[in-house]
Amino acid sequence: xxxxxxxxxxxxxxxxxxxxxxxxxxxxxxxxxxxxxxxxxxxxxxxxxxxxxxxxxxxxxxxxxxxxxxxxxxxxxxxxxxxxxxxxxxxxxxxxxxxxxxxxxxxxxxxxxxxxxxxxxxxxxxxxxxxxxxxxxxxxxxxxxxxxxxxxxxxxxxxxxxxxxxxxxxxxxxxxxxxxxxxxxxxxxxxxxxxxxxxxxxxxxxxxxxxxxxxxxxxxxxxxxxxxxxxxxxxxxxxxxxxxxxxxxxxxxxxxxxxxxxxxxxxxxxxxxxxxxxxxxxxxxxxxxxxxxxxxxxxxxxxxxxxxxxxxxxxxxxxxxxxxxxxxxxxxxxxxxxxxxxxxxxxxxxxxxxxxxxxxxxxxxxxxxxxxxxxxxxxxxxxxxxxxxxxxxxxxxxxxxxxxxxxxxxxxxxxxxxxxxxxxx
Amino acid sequence: xxxxxxxxxxxxxxxxxxxxxxxxxxxxxxxxxxxxxxxxxxxxxxxxxxxxxxxxxxxxxxxxxxxxxxxxxxxxxxxxxxxxxxxxxxxxxxxxxxxxxxxxxxxxxxxxxxxx
Numbered sequence: 001x002x003x004x005x006x007x008x009x010x011x012x013x014x015x016x017x018x019x020x021x022x023x024x025x026x027x028x029x030x031x032x033x034x035x036x037x038x039x040x041x042x043x044x045x046x047x048x049x050x051x052x053x054x055x056x057x058x059x060x061x062x063x064x065x066x067x068x069x070x071x072x073x074x075x076x077x078x079x080x081x082x083x084x085x086x087x088x089x090x091x092x093x094x095x096x097x098x099x100x101x102x103x104x105x106x107x108x109x110x111x112x113x114x115x116x117x118x119x120x121x122x123x124x125x126x127x128x129x130x131x132x133x134x135x136x137x138x139x140x141x142x143x144x145x146x147x148x149x150x151x152x153x154x155x156x157x158x159x160x161x162x163x164x165x166x167x168x169x170x171x172x173x174x175x176x177x178x179x180x181x182x183x184x185x186x187x188x189x190x191x192x193x194x195x196x197x198x199x200x201x202x203x204x205x206x207x208x209x210x211x212x213x214x215x216x217x218x219x220x221x222x223x224x225x226x227x228x229x230x231x232x233x234x235x236x237x238x239x240x241x242x243x244x245x246x247x248x249x250x251x252x253x254x255x256x257x258x259x260x261x262x263x264x265x266x267x268x269x270x271x272x273x274x275x276x277x278x279x280x281x282x283x284x285x286x287x288x289x290x291x292x293x294x295x296x297x298x299x300x301x302x303x304x305x306x307x308x309x310x311x312x313x314x315x316x317x318x319x320x321x322x323x324x325x326x327x328x329x330x331x332x333x334x335x336x337x338x339x340x341x342x343x344x345x346x347x348x349x350x351x352x353x354x355x356x357x358x359x360x361x362x363x364x365x366x367x368x369x370x371x372x373x374x375x376x377x378x379x380x381x382x383x384x385x386x387x388x389x390x391x392x393x394x395x396x397x398x399x400x401x402x403x404x405x406x407x408x409x410x411x412x413x414x415x416x417x418x419x420x421x422x423x424x425x
Numbered sequence: 426x427x428x429x430x431x432x433x434x435x436x437x438x439x440x441x442x443x444x445x446x447x448x449x450x451x452x453x454x455x456x457x458x459x460x461x462x463x464x465x466x467x468x469x470x471x472x473x474x475x476x477x478x479x480x481x482x483x484x485x486x487x488x489x490x491x492x493x494x495x496x497x498x499x500x501x502x503x504x505x506x507x508x509x510x511x512x513x514x515x516x517x518x519x520x521x522x523x524x525x526x527x528x529x530x531x532x533x534x535x536x537x538x539x540x541x
Contacts, residue, residue: 179512179536180514189515
C-alpha cells in the first residue's frame with residue numbers, strides 16, 4: 001500500500017498513474033470475467049468496469065493504491081452495475097433483472113469483497129466468437145482481456161476513436177441480442193474456436209510488427225499480443241497450437257531491434273546484425289516450440305515457429321540450415337496449401353539449391369498467377385536474378401515490386417536494391 | 426431464446442436432381458425434423474415453393490404495386506425455414522449446421538425479437 005496524500009510533483013503523479021494503469025490492465029480481464037458471470041450481461045459488466053476503472057484512475061493517485069486493487073475495482077464495479085441496473089429497471093422491469101438488483105443490493109450493503117473466479121477463458125472465447133466481425137473481435141479482446149482503453153486501441157490501429165467505439169458497441173450488441181454464450185466451448189468445438197482466438201492474437205501482433213512507422217505505440221501491440229498468448233497458454237496448457245503461436249511471436253519479436261536500420265528502412269533477415277537479437281526471447285521461443293512439437297499434434301503455428309527457430313539457431317545467415325527450412329515449408333504447405341506458403345518454400349529452396357531452381361519453382365502457376373499483384377513475388381524474383389548476376393532482369397522485377405508495395409520501409413529497401421542493380425558497372 | 430434458421434440454396438440444385446437423390450434429401454430432412462422434435466427444440470418448419478411462384482407487394486405514396494418474383498434476384502434463394510428454441514447462439518448454430526442444405530447452400534441464423 002502506498003502512502004496516502006497528494007503526490008509531491010507532477011512527475012510523481014504521472015508515475016502513480018502509470019503504475020495504476022498497469023495494475024488495471026493486469027486485473028481487468030479477471031474482474032470483467034467474474035462480473036460477466038455474476039451479471040449475465042456482457043455489456044452491463046463492461047460499462048460497470050469502465051466506470052470503476054475511471055474512478056480508480058481518479059482516486060488512487062490522490063488516496064493511494066488500496067491493499068487489494070482487484071478487490072477494490074470489483075466492489076466498485078458491482079456498485080456501478082447496481083446503479084446502472086436501477087436506472088434501467090425503472091423503465092422496463094423484467095422479472096430476472098428485479099431479482100438481480102435485489103441480490104446485488106444486499107451484497108453491496110454487506111460490503112463483502114466479491115470472489116473473483118477466473119473466467120478469462122470464457123471471456124476470450126466470447127470476445128473472439130466467429131459470429132462477431134473480425135475487427136470487433138480484435139477491439140473487444142484488447143479491451144476486455146488486455147485492459148486497453150478505446151483511445152489506446154484507436155492509436156495503435158491508426159483509426160479514429162469513434163470507429164473503435166462503434167466496433168465495440170456493435171460486437172457487444174450482437175453478444176446480447178443473438179445470445180452468444182459466455183462459456184468455454186465444448187471439447188469437440190474447441191480446436192475450431194481456439195483457432196479463432198489465436199487468429200485474433202496473431203492479427204494484433206502482425207499489426208504491430210508490420211508497422212515500422214507510428215513508433216512505439218504500434219510496437220506495443222506486439223507486447224500485447226505476446227501477453228495475450230501467454231494468458232491462453234497458461235489457461236489451456238494442453239493446446240499445442242497455443243504454445244506454437246506464443247513461440248512464433250517470441251521468435252519474431254526477438255528480431256525487432258535488428259529489423260530496421262537507423263533510417264527506418266527494413267533490414268532483411270540475411271543482413272540483420274544477429275547480435276541485436278533478443279536471446280531471452282529466442283531461448284524461450286525455442287523451448288516452447290520444442291515442447292509443443294514433442295507432443296505430436298502439429299499445426300501451422302508450431303511449424304511456423306519451428307522455421308523461425310531454425311533461423312534463430314544460425315549465428316550467421318550463411319549457416320542457416322536451408323534444407324530443414326524447405327522441409328518445414330513442405331510440411332506447412334500440406335496443412336495450409338496457400339500460394340504464399342508455396343512462395344516461401346520456393347524462396348527457401350533457392351537458398352538451399354541455388355537461384356535457378358528457385359526461379360523455376362516461382363514459375364509454378366499455383367504461385368505466379370494468384371500472387372501476380374503481390375510485391376513479395378516480384379521482389380523474390382528480383383533477388384534471385386540479382387544473385388545470378390542478371391542485373392537488367394533484376395531491375396525489371398524490382399520496378400514491378402515497387403509499383404505494388406505499400407509499406408514505407410519495404411519501399412525504401414526495394415529502392416536501395418534497384419539502385420544497386422542499375423548502378424553503372 | 427427463439428431463432429429462425431433461414432435456408433438459402435440455389436433452387437436449380439433441387440430441380441436437376443434425379444429421383445433417388447430427391448428421395449435421399451427428403452429422408453435427410455425428415456430425420457432432421459424428427460431429431461429437432463425429439464429434442465424439444467422444434468417450433469415450426471416449412472419448405473417454400475420456388476421463387477417462380479413468388480409475388481412481391483409494395484405500397485409507395487399510397488399506391489400498391491404488385492410484381493412477379495422475389496424481392497431481389499439472388500444466387501441463392503430462400504427455400505425454407507425452421508424456427509427453433511435454443512439456449513444460446515452456439516446451440517442454434519449446431520442445429521443450423523445439421524440442416525442438409527448447409528453442405529450445398531447457406532443457413533442464416535437470426536434471433537427472434539421478443540416484445541414485452
